[in-house]
Structure formats: structure tokens, C-alpha cells
Amino acid sequence: MRRSRFPLVVTALVLAFFYLPILILVVNSFNSARFSSRWQGFSLVWYARLFESPEVWQALRNTLVIAVSVTAVSVVLGTAAAFALHRYAASRLQRVHYTLIYTPLVVPEILMGISLLMFFVAAGVPLGLFTIFLAHVTFCVSYVAMTVLGRLQDFDFSVIEAAQDLGASPWQSARKVLIPMLMPGIVAGALLAFTLSVDDFVITFFVAGPGSTTLPLRIYSMIKYGAPPMINALSTLLLAVTLTAVLLSQRLVRLKSGKNG
Amino acid sequence: MGKMGSNLLFSKKSRFDPILRRRRAEWLTSLPTLAWLGLFVVVPTVLVFVIAFRPANPYGGIGGGWTLATVRSLWTPSYLAIAWRTLWISLMTTAICLVLAVPTGYSIARASAKWRNRLLMLVIIPFWTSFLVRVFAWKSLLHPEGLIKKTLEALGLVGTASTLLYNPTAVVLVMVYTFLPFTILPIYAAAEKFDFRLVEAARDLGARPIQAFRRVFLPGIRRGLLTAFLVVFIPALGSYIIPDLVGGPAGEMLGNKIAQRVFTDRNLPHASALSAVLVLAVLAPLIAVLALQRKNKKSDIIMGEAP
Incomplete structure (x- = not known):
């Protein structure tokens, strides 16, 4: 036909x-x-201008400081959460846990931004790099948990039981067996968390304070108040970086599936 | 967590009891995220609803006492107009995304294995690039000195004085651009599982191609269509940057009003009240789709797999 x-x-x-x-x-x-x-x-004049701009460098530094710390914390929290979601799937606690982890993935960003702003104002936390960090971890945890959960689906837990039968403590079997076997998923989750943190604008916009301008906030004010050719240059550099990150994580995923198949 | 949980965590006996040990391990691995998300997602959301009923203080903070004035002030023609525009821009965006995503998802599902992976990568890559950068790319294309405007002018399709930017159409265009990859993926996933022999059977029984498509293929990928609807419609309702950068005053949406209340007038209770409306607007389609799924006796959850 x-x-x-x-x-x-x-x-x-x-x-x-x-x-x-x-x-x-x-x-x-x-x-x-x-x-x-x-x-x-x-x-290359716009690239030259870009490199001469102290605001861009400062924003880049803030962005990297936040992204690295956010990645570290959300990888630990997200991996533990994914483990719990998978291992104790049948329990009622995990159903609540899953719903909580799922929420940041469906809530529009502006709602998360505004509600966190209200929370920080009500709690008297001064806005700045620290509040941005807290906000980013809140959504990155969910993405890491989902990525690692995907890897766990085809994980064979009898390996853990074997390790424990051979005398490994729960902590040893996690460190020596479980975590190394989940590594590709954890690294993919870390790359995702890093990229999301570097790229986030809306939530950051709401919880940022004086002196905590990140790269997307900087780009936004450049778009709003002139300097278009410089944004072209900056965007091209960002594209190059994210594409490298994507290709790298794809490689990792493929390496893993290659080993299994 | 309560009394039972703390007993599980600290009782000495639990070390030797495998069931208790399992419970303790479950709490130890779940508690960090439960606490974090409880503190930074659940508490702030409840707070939004509470602050909506608080008066604003003149210093841009939240005053004491309670008031219904803010919530009442939302029922004015200007807000109703914004709410209506938010709704139709979101519906329009969702409709266009679905119309483009169905044929695209279909072709990817029917491609050879090699091409399927390539096409999927091509769809996924743009949604990995910076969101602001993509919006900016469109802003400069639609700009009076931009390529699209100049091309249309040269073709005599638009006058030099007309503007492509700062209207609801520009908002819909850029929103379709942003959300389309998210629509293609669930439709592809559903089409990939669809048994195309059913379409052939329908054709053999005398259905015209369009009938086979409408009566057999579309119902067959219904789950993918519902997911695609949600992943566009919900974030579209909360759009803020796109109308802000390419919409202008004529393309303002609810998200812009929330941001104005925060950053321009610094009236947090007012911003809260508007956000509460948005929360309810987001919950409505979600609950509707869930109810629809339950009615269809699908045990699987719409987005992703439940544990």
C-alpha cells in the first residue's frame, strides 16, 4: 500500500x-x-566585546558556583530518592514520595518562582546566591531522581543480596556495587541538573537578590535593554557548551546500553 | 514521621530485625527528599494561598490581619480580559503543536531504526539549547530590521510600517516553537507502540485513508495525545518570558501580571492571589485528564510510570 x-x-x-x-x-x-x-x-568583534565585559564574567562566575553546588547536592538527594522509589515501590510512603518528586516537573516555573519568593520573604531569608541555590536544588532533584530511576529499572538487586551474603555491610554494598553500576545514570542526571541550573531564568529571576546576577539574568537584561549582537555571540558559545554536554551524556547512555546488549 | 518512624530509626532491636531494618533504610533514603520538597514545594504553595488573604504593607512586604479585598479586586474587566487571552493563547498553541506533532511523531515511528534514532536526536537537540536564546533568536528574526520582516517586505507581503513583534500572534508562534519538541516525543512514543496493521485492516475493509487515520490511528494514540496536551497546555498557561519579550502590552498573559505585581508595584498579596488563580487553572486540566483516564479504565498514569 x-x-x-x-x-x-x-x-x-x-x-x-x-x-x-x-x-x-x-x-x-x-x-x-x-x-x-x-x-x-x-x-569576531562581538566575541571580543563579550570577553571585555566584566558583567558577563561576574555573571558566569555566579552561574558556575550555583550550578556546581546544585549539581552536587541534587545528585546525592536524587539518587537516594530514586533508590527508595525503586526498592520500596509498593509502599504507601513511596506513593507520596513519587507525587512530591513529580510535582516540580509539572508545575509551571512561574508558580515555583513566586511561591519560593513568598516563602523566603515570609521566612526572612535574604535573597541572593543562597536562595537561588535552594530553588535550583528543588527542581533539579526531581530530574536527577527520574533519570536514575530509569537506570534502576533494569538493575538486578540479586547482586546486592549476593554482596551482603558474602559479608558486605549495607553501606559497603551500596558503595562498592550499587553506585558503580548506577554511575552512567548518575552522571547523566548530574549533567541534566547542571544544564538546567545554568539555563534557568524564570525561577532565578524571582528569588535573585542584589549582586546575584546569573548568566540568564544577564542575557535577559541584554535582550530587554539593547546589545543584540553581543547576545548572538554569547548564545553561540552557550549552544556549543550545551551541545557538547548533550553529546557526552548520549555517549554515556550508549556505552551503558552497549555493554548490556 | 511520628513516633513509629523514630522508633524504627533508633531502636537497637531493629538492627537484627530484617523487616524493621528495611523500613529504616526506606526512611533514611526517602526522608531527605521528602523534607526538602515538603519545605520548598508544599509549604510555599500553601503560603501562596494564605498570603492572598493578607493585606500588603507600604514597604512591599506582607501586612498583618486578613482581607478579602485582593481576591475581590481580581474580578475586574481588565483581569478577565487577561485571563481570557491567557486561555486562548494557550489553547491555540496546544492545538497547533498537536496538529504538527501528529504527522511528525507518525513519520518518526514509521522510519527505519537508523533514521528513527537520528530523527529523535534532531527533535531533542533544540530543547536542550538555552530557552532564552531560542526566544531571542525569534525576537531578532521578527524585529523590524530582522530577516523575516525584511523578506516579507521584499515580497510585498507586509508594509514597512507594520510590525511582526509585540502581538498575540508572535506569542503563539514562539510558544509553538518552544513546546513542539515536548509534544512530538509523547506522540512518537504512542505511535511507536501502535499496531499499524490495524490501519491496513481498516483500509482493506474499505476505509478511505483519512477515515482510517481519524477512526483508527488517532484513537490508538489517545494516551500520547493526552500527555502531549498536558505538557504544552499547563506550562503555556504559566508562560511569562515569551509574552514579556515578544508579546508587548497587546500580548500580555497572567504570568506577566504576576511579575508586574512583584517587580513593579511590589504588592506580594496581589501577586499571590493571581498565582492562586493560576494554580487552580493548572489543576483543572490535570484533574480533568486524570478523570478521563480513570473513566477509560486505564490503570497506567498519564505521564511516566508510577512506581
């Missing part, structure tokens, strides 16, 4: 729709013209 070509045409158009804006942005970051409709020759 002949199949209609219509779905393939739509797919091609959808992919063009996805990539054209990004492609034009990357090309324009090397355009010496101030406005993007005309090509006026290759230039």
Missing part, C-alpha cells in the same frame, strides 16, 4: 522550523553588521 508523503513533508518543515532560527543566530554572531538582515563581512 502506498503511504502518503504528507507526514514526511510536515516532519521536514518542522525540523527546518526548529533549526533555522538557531542557524541564523549562529551565523549572525560572526556578522560585523549591527542588525541582522544584511551580511557585512565576517568578524
